[in-house]
Amino acid sequence: MASRASKKFVCTSSKLHQHEQQHDKSGRPPIPPTSGYAGLTNRALIAITGVDSTSFLQGMITQNMLMGKEPVRAPRRTGSYSAFLNSQGRVLHDVFIYPITKGNLGHSNESPDEAAWLIEVDKAEVSNLMKHLKKHKLRAKLTLRALEDGEQSIWAAWNNESTEPRWAAYNLESDFPSQLADNSPVVGCIDTRAPGFGTRYITPGPDDLQIHLPAETKLQGLQVDLETYKLRRYLYGVAEGQGEIIRESSLPMECNMDVARGIDFRKGCYVGQELTIRTHHTGVVRKRILPVQLYGVDEDTTTSSSSSAPIYDLETQTTQPPTGANISRVGTRKGRSAGKFISGVGNVGLALCRLEMMTDISLTGESSQYNPSQEFQVSWDAGSAAGLVSQQGAVKIKAIVPSWLREYIVASTMRNVSSARAREGDEGLRARDLVERLGEEEAEEK
Template sequence: MRPSTSTRKIYASCSTRSRFFSNAVHTRSQQKSDATPSSPPEAGYARLTNRGLISIAGPDSTTFLQGLITQNMLITNDPNRATRQTGSYTAFLNSQGRVLNDAFLYPLPQADCASPDEPAWLIEVDKNEVASLMKHLKKHKLRAKLKLRALEDGERTVWASWKDHEQSRWAAYNLESPSSSPFSLSSSVAGCIDTRAPGFGSRLITPGAEDLRSHVPDETQIAGSEVSLGSYTLRRMLHGIAEGQSEIIHASALPLECNMDMMKGIDFRKGCYVGQELTIRTHHTGVVRKRILPVQLYTEDQGALASADAPVYDPTAELPLPPSRTSIYKVSTRRMRSAGSFLGGVGNIGLALCRLEMMTDVNLTGEHTQYDPEQEFRVSWTATEEGSSDHQGPGEVKMKAFLPSWMRDFILNGGVRKNTRTREAEEGHRARELLEQLEEEETLRQKE
């Protein structure tokens, strides 16, 4: 006996609901997994689905980008002004010197270039900001001979790869020589060293959506196995690295406060670009009083975690995350000056823009600071508006900031400015030696 039409409809309806229920359970479990990721392994790689790509190609593409980004498109100190052949970390600023987008820039592999003589680049940015950056680029394009295109999902994939406690074999890839690339000229893979923290790893762009190992099978280049985006995000925050415009606030954040000078994302000796004036002035004459730092979130009964020398991730900790840009204050009976603002977090680890002389023991000016090692800080918030994407009730957590050793060394040693002065002093010393040598030779010649 064949089932009736109504019976078939009921069966189909139940089957559909079953699939929807299965998908819903999978989605919820995936969201829970992303909310509490496992601790990042010492070696691994992650697919960065939160990043998007823009292609820019044409005869004027290099000079066009040179006038818009903080990084130098030309090889430093090259008298021939040759174009660099490596990828790099950089940023797009507005005319007031505020960050519009943090980005990675890669030369398009020669295998994918329409013409070997025509420069082409890939810009990697926050996926939610692709349309905004495209609008910014088109506004400045004017009559420049170039083509802009936002890449579709699956056309290329962005990866982060790392192996802790070991310098990548690709360190030479940051040298300005085409032969230093670990990929053959016929390869469609692009990449660079991620300079945002020492030993942080590499950045890679591969064609299609296949696994990274299908393009780079060499274990000496790619180690470990694939991990979730959440684990990569956790590792990034433990290193004190902000990424994307949910953490580097669009048109509000200053590049030096986001540590872009430490992360080799700014060339202070290049020519003019949009937003250069304020950036250079702050670099040469100002003191950067606020920096993005990793922070530990805790409650009254978790105070022991906050006394460690570095943030400690606890996947079992159930803490409410403060809304982004919530102000940080000292724990006291009266409301005082803000010590910074919370930017984002995973579990009990986060990032915050902190006043260094309030939340760390760094003394920037040699004068009296407000730092007290016994002082605690808190973040409290009221209920967010119902219906918003991050709707939650009121709450409060305590917070402790940490200054990674490499950041501390950079700040205490005077940063890029001191390094630049040292190089200039060395060049001046060599010039004086050469002049003295020439004078001695001229004196000997006259005596002869």
């Protein structure tokens, strides 16, 4: 990878000027700036209002809608990342939930004290989510409405040189309000899907984000387009929307929603909870979405420098595999799939990877199938996989485990191993007690 050092992704302020340039001739986005913001026109909002709106969402999503301890609990005052699941525990929609007042929606004639929430979802999935919500609404006293384009705007903002977002200096375990005034028309939350990934904002109307922020919270950096934001997500290993988190197919923990703090494992019942809780306490997550580096079929991936993030190179010409294409070992006959390619930009992307095949992580504390000399590839025929392509092709692919994700997985593995040993110990004690009792009974009979 040393030959790619000239135009690789580096988080330094010297890269800001590159965003004044247009996309290159291939249509690929420029390197994301250190600080910036982007309008998320691929996302949409659904408003849910009414006295039962909080309890309704509490029984539907993976996140906890209530803060505090029993018996005193109140609706949370901070936005959060979350998901809707089906009854089998598969992801229907990845969402952000924002608490608002009805004044934010322009309903001045209604009580501002009544609970109201905004659900941010993939724009292509608004009708599906509305059907899902209406199916479970039953007699709940609430109102659902999909917001029109231009009513509210969705933004992502970041500053890699800052240790935390400017105004969202609270955490999800407490209920501290943001540093914006209570009557501010702007709502938002920390984007917890990766450390330092940034902040989410919702603003009224189609105007630029900066117009709505007070002087002390003005953003640094430039506004970038949606493709540059998408590239930044891939570099961080963050999947978004049902084009990447496949509807009714993906498990929430395979999509790193547990690491992203999008699941509260201590809350009460919700749709899809059973499998999610069982996996958390007793299971092992063998596949996860990871950032990947793409190479030509003639390149040697085993000699590339190890890194906790992929390196984006504007000069590299790499063919993009179709979505859903299988990942397999190089030089072997058909065998167990190592994962599936999701999406990419240039020579970086996302893939659902089998950890013990494509990375050096051991999930059980024992030996894994990983071999550092083993290479992986994605090959496809014309019209294969979910994304149709006009001709066949192949690329090599290398999974990369971000440091923050590695730390979480290692800690979870140690916890699971300790729990398993404790269970084995308990089972051994019970078996020994049973044998001793049987021996005593036999002795008494004699």
